[in-house]
Amino acid sequence: MALVAVVVAALISCASAGEAFVPSAGSLPSLRRTAAAPRSDVRMQAEMSQSLPFLMRPSKLDKSMAGDVGFDPFLLSDQLNLEWMRAAELKNGRVAMLAVVGWLVTALGIHLPGRDFVGFEAVSKNPLAVHLQIIAACGMVELANLDKDFGGNYVNNEIGNYGFDPLNFSKGKSQAQMDDLRLKEVKNGRLAMIAIIGLMVQSLVFPGKSPFSL
Known part of the structure; x- marks a missing residue:
């Protein structure tokens, strides 16, 4: 039982940081939203996720963060x-x-x-x-x-x-x-x-x- 508890705790520890696949930052980013603007085809293309090009890039991610490739399929950045x-x-x-x-x-x-x-x-x-x-x-x-x-x-x-x-x-x-x-x-x-x-x-x-x- 102790072994099972340790395994579960370890998996939760790694998973709790949905951050393992959520972008990261070298410095504190600004999380302010910008006003919506009309989107052209070029703008739409620029907002597609780099890692999942068939999905839109989550709005709260910041490209200035180290390791940011727009990978947040569960939209954790919108919740946490x-x-x-x-x-x-x-x-x-x-x-x-x-x-x-x-x-x-x-x-x-x-x-x-x-x-x-x-x-x-x-x-x-x-x-x-x-x-x-x-x-x-x-x-x-x-x-x-x-x-x-x-x-x-x-x-x-x-x-x-x-x-x-x-x-x-x-x-x-x-x-x-x-x-x-x-x-x-x-x-x-x-x-x-x-x-x-x-x-x-x-x-x-x-x-x-x-x-x-x-």
Whole structure:
């Protein structure tokens, strides 16, 4: 039962950010609607979704957002706050990238001392104290950034920017270079969310099998 609960929680976590396929932003966008104007054939063509050219582009999406290809078939952007979804997408994508790397590293046989587990084995075989430590650590990170996530007080007014850059990776980068890095982060995060779900499904369908042995 505990294993099923973890799987459901993980899937909900990834799905909750309908943002995995909703566009993202490097800076706070303006969400104001513009007055309706007569549409020519050219204007109609320009408003078709880039990713789904047979559908109209949702009105609340912003082309200035990194990774925006007009993909929002469920019109989540009409129902939820776009900036909140952007922050959630980035956070879920970053966690998913770490999760994929961790899953594959353990599958290769690299483990912490005394923790020879792979995939979901870690859920059932690790003691409750280990899970509580992980939850506590996540809680502290969330509390430390509460004002940013719920108050919008991000560094440089940039959604998802928590000021975490210990290696000064962004130092000396031009605006164009930073925009390129933001786009890569969004794309890799979306791919990682799909990948970790795939790894979890594979682990359930082929229990005890390493993803490298299939």
